[in-house]
Amino acid sequence: xxxxxxxxxxxxxxxxxxxxxxxxxxxxxxxxxxxxxxxxxxxxxxxxxxxxxxxxxxxxxxxxxxxxxxxxxxxxxxxxxxxxxxxxxxxxxxxxxxxxxxxxxxxxxxxxxxxxxxxxxxxxxxxxxxxxxxxxxxxxxxxxxxxxxxxxxxxxxxxxxxxxxxxxxxxxxxxxxxxxxxxxxxxxxxxxxxxxxxxxxxxxxxxxxxxxxxxxxxxxxxxxxxxxxxxxxxxxxxxxxxxxxxx
Amino acid sequence: xxxxxxxxxxxxxxxxxxxxxxxxxxxxxxxxxxxxxxxxxxxxxxxxxxxxxxxxxxxxxxxxxxxxxxxxxxxxxxxxxxxxxxxxxxxxxxxxxxxxxxxxxxxxxxxxxxxxxxxxxxxxxxxxxxxxxxxxxxxxxxxxxxxxxxxxxxxxxxxxxxxxxxxxxxxxxxxxxxxxxxxxxxxxxxxxxxxxxxxxxxxxxxxxxxxxxxxxxxxxxxxxxxxxxxxxxxxxxxxxxxxxxxxxxxxxxxxxxxxxxxxxxxxxxxxx
Numbered sequence: 278x279x280x281x282x283x284x285x286x287x288x289x290x291x292x293x294x295x296x297x298x299x300x301x302x303x304x305x306x307x308x309x310x311x312x313x314x315x316x317x318x319x320x321x322x323x324x325x326x327x328x329x330x331x332x333x334x335x336x337x338x339x340x341x342x343x344x345x346x347x348x349x350x351x352x353x354x355x356x357x358x359x360x361x362x363x364x365x366x367x368x369x370x371x372x373x374x375x376x377x378x379x380x381x382x383x384x385x386x387x388x389x390x391x392x393x394x395x396x397x398x399x400x401x402x403x404x405x406x407x408x409x410x411x412x413x414x415x416x417x418x419x420x421x422x423x424x425x426x427x428x429x430x431x432x433x434x435x436x437x438x439x440x441x442x443x444x445x446x447x448x449x450x451x452x453x454x455x456x457x458x459x460x461x462x463x464x465x466x467x468x469x470x471x472x473x474x475x476x477x478x479x480x481x482x483x484x485x486x487x488x489x490x491x492x493x494x495x496x497x498x499x500x501x502x503x504x505x506x507x508x509x510x511x512x513x514x515x516x517x518x519x520x521x522x523x524x
Numbered sequence: 525x526x527x528x529x530x531x532x533x534x535x536x537x538x539x540x541x542x543x544x545x546x547x548x549x550x551x552x553x554x555x556x557x558x559x560x561x562x563x564x565x566x567x568x569x570x571x572x573x574x575x576x577x578x579x580x581x582x583x584x585x586x587x588x589x590x591x592x593x594x595x596x597x598x599x600x601x602x603x604x605x606x607x608x609x610x611x612x613x614x615x616x617x618x619x620x621x622x623x624x625x626x627x628x629x630x631x632x633x634x635x636x637x638x639x640x641x642x643x644x645x646x647x648x649x650x651x652x653x654x655x656x657x658x659x660x661x662x663x664x665x666x667x668x669x670x671x672x673x674x675x676x677x678x679x680x681x682x683x684x685x686x687x688x689x690x691x692x693x694x695x696x697x698x699x700x701x702x703x704x705x706x707x708x709x710x711x712x713x714x715x716x717x718x719x720x721x722x723x724x725x726x727x728x729x730x731x732x733x734x735x736x737x738x739x740x741x742x743x744x745x746x747x748x749x750x751x752x753x754x755x756x757x758x759x760x761x762x763x764x765x766x767x768x769x770x771x772x773x774x775x776x777x778x779x780x781x782x783x784x785x786x787x788x789x790x791x792x793x794x795x796x
Contacts (some may be wrong), residue, residue: 307601336550338758346702347548347575348633351626377597379613383655384620389613391605392597393652395574395625401646426624429650435669436646513594515602 282376282520283492284446285310286501287409290493291449295315295407295442299360301331302447303350303403305394306320309509310329311409316340316505317497323358324500333359351395354402357437363398369408369420371458371479373429373440375400376422383424398426405441413445415478448473449490450481458482463490471519485517500506526694526739534715535560538682541591543570545632545680545705545711549601550763551576551701553755554686554717556748559792562587562785572680573598574632574707575625579755579768582606583788585618586781592619594678596628602765607637608781622655629703631678635710640677647673683711686751687737688760690718695726696741699758708741717748719760749759 292314296302304312312334319330333350334340343349353359367376367390377396381387400406410417429440429452440452443459447468450459460482464470471486492499502521510517535557538544539664549554558580564590573595581598584590584606598609599726613620616787627644634642643664648671653659664672696716698704708714726736751757754764754771772781 291690307599331739344702346699346700346704346706347551348626348629348703348706351629378622378651383651384622385614385616389610391599391609392576392595392622393650394597397624397650397652398626398644398646401648425649425651432647434648 284465285520286491286493286498288444288446289313289317289501289505291444291490291499292407292409292496293321294491295444296330296361296405299330299494300328301333301359302361303333303353303359304335304363306335308363308409309513311407312340312512313501313505313509316508317501320500320504321497334512338510340508351398354399354438357402359403360440361407362399362403363407363409364427365408365410366417366422366426367445368417368419369410370419370422371481373408373457373459374422374425375408375424375427375429376424378424380423384449386423393426399506400427400438400440401431401436402438404437404439406439408440408443410443411446413447413473413476415476418476419478420480430454442468447476453482456482460484460488460507465490466492487491526742527729527744528692528694528721529744531556531560531717531746531748532563534717534744535564535783537713537715537744538564538566538569538684540566541553541568541570542681543572545572545683546577546580546705547574547677547685547703547705548576548578548699549580549729550758550789551703552686552698552757553580553752554715554748555580555753555755556683556751556792556795557686557715557717557746558790562589563789567591567715571676572628574622574703575628578606579771582608582771582775585609585612588617588786590618592621594621594623594628596623596625600768603768607775609773615737623650624650624652626714627659627673627675628678629706631675632706632710632778634675635679636706641674643672645672664745678710680707681713682709683707683714684716686717687749687758688719688743688757689726690716690722690724690742691722691726693725693745694745696737696739696742696745697726697735698737699735701758701771705737705741709739711721711740713743714741715750716742716745718745718759719747719749719751721745721747
């Protein structure tokens with residue numbers, strides 16, 4: 278359990294680092310780790326006397342200030358008032374395109390996932406979209422997705438939104454909008470760059486020396502295991518309980 | 525005038541072949557009314573999820589009540605994928621109309637404003653445009669010269685949802701869940717179940733009126749205590765996670781689904 282806890286804590290702390298500098302981050306449904314990352318950033322900014330961070334956690338009452346119904350997140354993004362968001366995908370390809378629909382021939386293909394949610398829209402409008410997918414395998418990270426729920430780059434239309442980074446159980450990649458692809462930034466211990474090559478089905482840039490993903494320091498861990506998991510318990514009681522209990 | 529009727533009478537107002545709009549889990553899902561609707565043996569519904577659904581859509585699909593499905597996703601959330609939805613898409617049991625959340629809101633907004641379509645940002649580059657021939661990419665006719673997606677108005681025959689309370693005039697308290705108002709504005713008819721009917725007038729004070737859907741938009745109301753169970757109703761009760769997990773496990777097989785459905789309908793009758 279403690280290895281599992283450490284793995285999650287690295288992901289949460291990395292998400293908080295990726296969000297540094299934003300004013301408002303929204304978190305979609307069923308996303309306890311991104312929600313914890315957003316809460317860690319908010320707590321850290323407050324303690325460091327930096328400008329306040331707003332967070333909107335869908336499905337939460339205490340950590341969500343929207344009053345105009347389900348449409349408000351989307352309107353807010355269109356107005357440029359959401360700086361960061363998280364998207365996942367059953368498949369993600371090397372150009373940053375994501376597939377939340379399924380594999381094989383549409384619609385009756387071999388695997389069907391829930392659907393595109395708001396991705397087709399939000400990917401265009403939110404500047405810092407963090408792709409978060411825990412499973413790091415060649416079946417997830419493919420050369421070309423079978424169905425494009427949301428496309429990362431559309432030169433034919435102006436857009437402010439798109440992928441910023443890709444975070445998995447094994448590694449962190451940056452997305453290079455000029456090159457239109459991913460570049461490996463760091464690998465989470467105990468994995469090696471060779472593990473990443475073996476488990477990634479798309480081509481990406483790899484620096485000569487690959488850093489290890491930074492482990493959260495003692496102050497971050499204290500904040501996480503105290504205030505952050507307490508705040509998280511309102512929306513994700515089971516997840517927060519497991520993390521507190523393990524700590 | 526808004527009629528206050530029995531739950532069965534409310535469910536009987538949904539006819540085969542109609543389009544039925546339902547809200548996202550946690551917003552106020554009329555599960556008791558869904559049970560009553562399933563009891564009528566309803567078929568051929570054109571189900572519209574605003575903008576996604578979970579257990580409610582999966583039950584209707586599994587029972588064979590759905591001819592077409594417009595949604596941005598169907599998922600049981602923490603309990604995982606929606607088994608009957610997944611099986612139904614793969615077997616072609618209904619016509620699938622994949623969407624994206626804000627496109628469904630935009631379609632409703634067009635109906636709310638009485639116009640045939642609504643422009644919407646983003647979406648360009650998505651394969652959704654290939655599988656939704658009713659969506660178009662146009663050159664913006666005014667303002668900045670650019671491409672923009674337009675989606676047709678969505679005007680459901682019936683909207684169905686659950687809320688904590690209504691007053692005797694048929695005004696319904698929806699709190700901050702404005703998506704329930706969006707549903708009602710766009711729909712030809714709106715059916716609402718509530719935990720209780722209150723004697724006070726919900727439009728009496730500014731504080732209360734701001735969170736109210738006026739009876740103008742509400743055709744019929746029925747009382748259904750714990751009417752969203754096993755889903756959550758805001759400020760009233762949380763989701764029954766164990767029950768939803770039980771459903772997720774049982775509905776993996778057709779037989780398991782039938783057994784769950786039968787028990788679910790019996791349970792609802794006992795509550796009523």
